[in-house]
Amino acid sequence: MRIFGLDEARVMALAAGVALGASGAEPPDPAAAAHIFARAAWSGIAEPGDGLAGLLVTELGAVSSLQVLHDSWTPRRISALIRERRGAGVNERGAGPARGGDEEFETTLQQGLERWRPRLVLDDVVRSLLAAQRVSAKLLLPSDPLWPLALGDLAAHTPIALWWRGTPAALRAMPCSIALVGSRAATQYGEHVAMEASAGLCDRGFAIVSGAAYGIDGMAHRAALASDGMTVAFLAGGVDRFYPTGHDALLNRITELGAVISELPCGASPTKWRFLQRNRLIAAASAATVVLEAGWRSGSLNTAGHAAALGRPLGAVPGPVTSPASAGCHRLIREYDAECVTNASEMAELAGISPHPTGLNVPAADGDAGAGSGHGRTSDQVRVFDALSARAARSVADIARRSGLSLSSVRGALGGLGLEGVVHERESGWSRTT
Amino acid sequence: MRIFGLDEARVMALAAGVALGASGAEPPDPAAAAHIFARAAWSGIAEPGDGLAGLLVTELGAVSSLQVLHDSWTPRRISALIRERRGAGVNERGAGPARGGDEEFETTLQQGLERWRPRLVLDDVVRSLLAAQRVSAKLLLPSDPLWPLALGDLAAHTPIALWWRGTPAALRAMPCSIALVGSRAATQYGEHVAMEASAGLCDRGFAIVSGAAYGIDGMAHRAALASDGMTVAFLAGGVDRFYPTGHDALLNRITELGAVISELPCGASPTKWRFLQRNRLIAAASAATVVLEAGWRSGSLNTAGHAAALGRPLGAVPGPVTSPASAGCHRLIREYDAECVTNASEMAELAGISPHPTGLNVPAADGDAGAGSGHGRTSDQVRVFDALSARAARSVADIARRSGLSLSSVRGALGGLGLEGVVHERESGWSRTT
Incomplete structure (x- = not known):
């Protein structure tokens, strides 16, 4: 038996190499191996955020959808298969293709097939799986217990699979994580704020999610590591090639103590589009997003926009109004209803969840409420x-x-x-x- | 005929010395003189914000209410007079005394009489009128066309009269004014922000209202003067004795080019209570209040509280979260729903009015409901x-x-x-x- 034209044993070996093996346990059976292989393939075929690919995989399953792509089915035939599966109740999610009638859906599908087919190169899939194996990167599937459930809020834009390197504890910490993001061109003030925020949130038991960029992101990760906190970096390219290269050592440490995650397969390089899509994962995976320092057009405002669109709590740290590096934060407070947060305690409150504090610095209730009334005198x-x-x-x-x-x-x-x-x-x- | 035991001619001469004489015109007649004298007396008898005094003066008029105090009427007799006046439709405002029944009102009135009587010293009133005359301070009454109508929002806590020195244009500019307030212990950052805000608002045609204190207030006034803008200082003591003394020269310049105002008569010294009550005038007289820099317990938060209570737009300028001098501003944004404002343009937008941008700061709008626009003039x-x-x-x-x-x-x-x-x-x- 062959799978997508590949030898079954080969597919099983490749899949075993990147399977989570959560309990160290037995290698995947042929069906599971095909599933792993298909999701891995899709992660390289569809660009991040390709809702049509997400829909197709949801409707037909990763294996069938890859098979019909591999076998060059027509849009009409694929559309008929989806209807048939739905009629048979195989898929009950009801995420529908044919909103504007079958014809419109088939046109859309035709466009999808056209952009996916050139990328369905089995050798590339094999290469990315081998590259993953070399750096011990694993493939995380939505069916996996470690899968960050919060990503489901992305609906059709939920990633088809995640590639990751690190500790399972980092994935388990995601529900109690806060995204700390900001400008690459950070000021001393911004880096100081990032350090204090990250350390303070780690002390309160939160994991720190960020994008491993220079400036604010890097400082947020570093301070988390320095505080024995948990930290997770989402990358815009494969987890085998760290970007930016200047953060190689940092990302290696994050891999050892936390996790580095990407929806792109090993070998994939980061692009502008992928950075923007990566930002949606940062916003969706964490319980709240805080922008620590950002200029008027900082990329971190894109992450903030995703957080707001997802209904996630959004905070921004103010800074001197004389500093262009804080203009984006003030803009978020003024125009996007971001909450003004000035310290880790307020960020924790913003997230609206209380993880078990790790023991050191339990948040203290600061001060009383009476403003300016002296010493509570009548x-x-x-x-x-x-x-x-x-x-x-x-x-x-x-x-x-x-x-x-x-x-x-x-x-x-x-x-x-x-x-x-x-x-x-x-x-x-x-x-x-x- | 004698008024409050004083010779009528004497009262008329004293009243003429502090009467506004808007058109340079004729001195007040005996009735007007008695009215001026009575309001002047009340301004020294009742502490700022004494709602009962405000009620009594509203119900009976300044002269009658002073007369009954002077003649030691009983609460019962005063209460009966109020009922009689109301019944006769003399006063139609309907601001009622006897909310909890006549007995409760009479008890309250008894307490009022007890605190007012020791202060009804005609020599003190005469002294304060003469002191006012020496520094050309004038008495502004609610019936005067120059009276800042916005103060009416203070209801029973509206000042009974205002003492002021300066130019009539400053009073006319009040409807298009913004209060810029903040800490005495300002940082370099705060003073820079105050200077930019004040100059920028003056360029847009706003007048600047503040409290003449060291730090932010002083800088707001100074920058307005330096920008050929209009500025008004509200004091917590008499306008004949400038406070703080270190701002003597500044207050003299404000008197020349803008106005210095107080609800207390000449000779009165500032007290903690009077500062807090002065803050209500700053908030009520201006179209919006902006706190530029304030620590966690800054007195300027009290002004902000008054603005919020009056439903006036309230703004706060953020600063470095590492600076305790900005903690009060962040607190206002977080807890009191103050708008985060970062420059003069955003402050102007906050106020929601657009004066003619000129160096002179005269309120705009010919059809503008008359507030401060003189005598229906364009x-x-x-x-x-x-x-x-x-x-x-x-x-x-x-x-x-x-x-x-x-x-x-x-x-x-x-x-x-x-x-x-x-x-x-x-x-x-x-x-x-x-």
Whole structure:
């Protein structure tokens, strides 16, 4: 038996090389191997965010959809197969193709087939699987227990598969993660803010998700590692070729202690489009997104836009209004309803979840609520205290005249201030305690 | 005839010394003089924000309410008088005393009488009027066309009168003013932001309202003066004794080019309570309040609280999250729904009004509900009238330069003012009719 024209044993060996093997257990059976191989192939055939590919894989399954592509079925025949499967209740999701009638769907499908077919090169798939095996990259499928369920909010744009290197604990930490993103061209201020935010959130038990870029992203990862926190980097290219290359050492450390993830197969290079699509994964995978420092047109605003579109809590850290490097953050607060967050405690609150703190720095409830009202004094007390002197003792009548209060109000206020210990009575009257 | 035990001629002379005399015109008649004297007295008897005093003056009028205080009427008799006046439809405002029944009101009134009586010292009133006369301070009454109508939003807490020194144009500019406030302990960043905001708003035609304190307030005033803008300072003590003393020169310049205002009579010293109540005037008098830099417990948050309570637009300028001096601004954005504003343009947008962008800051809009626009004059007429003198005759070209209007606009405005009879042409040019 052959699968997509490849020898079954070969497919099984390749699949075993990238299968998660969560419990260290047995290699995949032929059906599972074909499934792994098909998803791996699709991850290289469809560009990230290709909703039509997502739809086809959902409707027909990865193997069948790859088979019909491999066997050059016509759009009409594929469309008929989808209808048939639906009629048979094989797929109950109801994510429908033929919204505008079959003809329109077939035209769309024709365009899809045209862009996928040139990329269905089995040798390329094999090469990417072997490359993955060389760096111990694994393939994560939506059916896997470690799959980040939050990605499901991307609907048809959910990735078909994820490639990743790292520790399973990092994947398990995703539900309690916060995305910290920002400009590559960060200022000292921005890097300081990123460091404090990342360390503070790690202390509170959050994992830090970011994009491994220079500047803010890099600092967020580094501070997490330095705080013994968990951190996950989403890349726009294959996980075998770290980008940017200057972050090679950093990404190696993230691989050892956290995870590096991409929806692109090994060997794939990052492109502008892939960076933008990578941003949607950062926003979708984390419980909240915080932009730490961003210029007016920073790419991190794209991540923020994805977070907002997904209904994820979105925060932005303000900075000096004189710094163009913070203009994007202020823009998010003003125009995109991002919450103004100034420290890790407020970011944790933004996420609206409380992971178990790792033990060191449990968030402290800071300060009380009363703004500017002195020391919680009543207005009478404020006025009476105003009317007192530290040197001269004053009679109650004198204080009443000076404060414009009645005698009884003055007496009441003096009582309270006396309990506070800030006034006292002498023979000649009342004065402030020095 | 005697008024409050004083000789009528004396009261008339004192009143004439502080009366606005808008058109340079005739001194107040005996009734007007008594009214001026009574409001002046009340401004020293009731502490700022004394709602009961405000209610009494509203119900009975300043003269009668002072008379009953002077004649030591009982609460019951005063209460009966109020009912009688209401019944007679003399006062139709319906601001009611006897909410919790007459007895409760009489108890409240008793407390009021107790706190007011020790302060009803006619010599003090006379002294404050003479002190006002010495520094050319005038008394502004709610019935005056120059009275800032926006203060009416303070309801029972509207000041009974305002003492002020400066130019009438400053009072007319109030509807198009923005309050710029912040910490005394300002950083270099905060002062820079204050300077840019104030200058930028003046360029857009806004007047700048603030509290003349060290730090942000002072910088806001200074930058307005330096930009040929209009600026108004509200003080917590009498306008004859500038506070802080280190801002003596600044306040003198504000008096020359803008206005210094207080609800307290000359001779009154600032107290903590009076600062808090002064803040309500800053918030109420301006179209929007912006906090430029403020620590977590800055007094400027109190002004912000008043603005929010009054439903006035409230803005705060963010700063570095590493700077405690900006913590109050971030707090306002987070907890009090203040809008994050980063430059003068955004502050102008916050205020939601667009004055004519000129160096002179006269409120726009001919059809503008009359607030501050003088006597139903067009804005051109207001500006031309401002540019005229009662003594010196000025050429049309000179008036054009002073008012910032074109020659034809000046000629048109002079025509209207001529019909109104308030200006006339001599051989050497135009002057106000005295």
